[in-house]
Amino acid sequence: MWPSPKKLPGSRVSLWPLTHGHAKALAQATVAGPFSPEGCKTPVRHDMTGEISYRLERQADGLSLTYAVQSRSTRWIGWASYSRIDRAHKKLEIGDVWLACLDPKSYNQTMISLLDHAFENARANTVQIKAVTSNTALRARIENLGASLDGVLRNEIIAKNGEPQDVALYSIIKTEWPEISKSICAKLL
Known part of the structure; x- marks a missing residue:
């Protein structure tokens, strides 16, 4: 599978390949008051197993890769995905x-890890990130990561x-990553 599912440790959060073993803890996290970027569907507590099954099916088909996000206090707090995986052009979208x-x-730590x-x-070669154009807070976060606005999908x-709704399409390319990595680690962590 490309990219390979493996644990992504970080100082604030760690990302683990999503499994059905995360269902109970993630269902509990839905009660905590979600921080969801615009356009992201908050999972339904009573159908967390179904949500995870859907994500694992997409992963088995090579369409996405979802990570469970664990806080520094070892509490499971959500998920993040690579979606729209394009192996031929080595392009990924970070979404959901x-x-x-x-x-x-x-x-920020979740995005940096991904x-x-x-x-x-x-x-x-390319990582894309999308945001609804009216969500200025999310767009500012994406721009603070160093992503460039490629255009607006009407x-x-x-x-x-x-x-x-219109969606802003951002990207970072591999030649930009070394400098962006230094910059965002210094200012965001």
Whole structure:
């Protein structure tokens, strides 16, 4: 599988390949008050096993790779995924980040761990990150990571209210990663 599922340790959070063994703890995390970027579906507590099964099926098909996120206090606080995996062009999208804690530093550490694994271990050429254009807070976080705005995908998704929404597409490429890595580790951790 590309990228390979392995533990991604960090100072604030650790990422573990998602398994059904995480279901109970992640169901409990849904009660904690989610910190979900716009467009991310908060999992339903009573169907956590179904959510995990869906993610593992996509992983088995080579379409995504989801990690359970564990806080420094060893509490399971959410998940984050590589989605839209394109092996031919060594391109990944980081998406579907759900964290039950309101700590932006946990979000930053999660993203840094995924970016580092994508470039350093999986040798990706490009990592993309999307955000609904109206979510200025998430867009600022993505830009603080050093991602460049590639453009806006018009009417890319349908919001819960049924209205189409534009999505900003950001990316980081492998030649930018060494400098970005130094910069974000210094300013965000």
